[in-house]
Amino acid sequence: MRPVLLLGSLLLLASCGAAKNLKPAKGESLPVAPYGAKATPTPADLLKPSGQARPARSDELLQSSQERRGDEFTLPPPN
Known part of the structure; x- marks a missing residue:
């Protein structure tokens, strides 16, 4: 079985x-x-993928550290 797998993978x-x-x-x-x-x-040129097919990747997700602003719509649970 092993020689068959080796031959197939080669x-x-x-x-x-x-x-x-x-x-x-x-x-x-x-x-x-x-x-x-x-x-x-x-x-x-035909084989080169377009920008839409392979978009550029940005590794830096967080550019500046800022505190989140308050949410005016956060209400306490009803009693």
């Missing part, structure tokens, strides 16, 4: 590293330029 590992420079198939061309674009995007 095949999966070998198959995930087969990235090369992408080119259109022979006889095909790149997609037309999107509406409003000045040029047809290259394959690298």
Whole structure:
């Protein structure tokens, strides 16, 4: 059982590293330029994720320490 698992994991590992420079198939061309674009995007441009797909991350959640203001709507429980 162990050799089968080892062989399977090696095949999966070998198959995930087969990235090369992408080119259109022979006889095909790149997609037309999107509406409003000045040029047809290259394959690298098409593979780069947009800002919406991968938003920037801010690690600093608290920029300045401030006390919370009072809540006017906090009422005591009814009797």
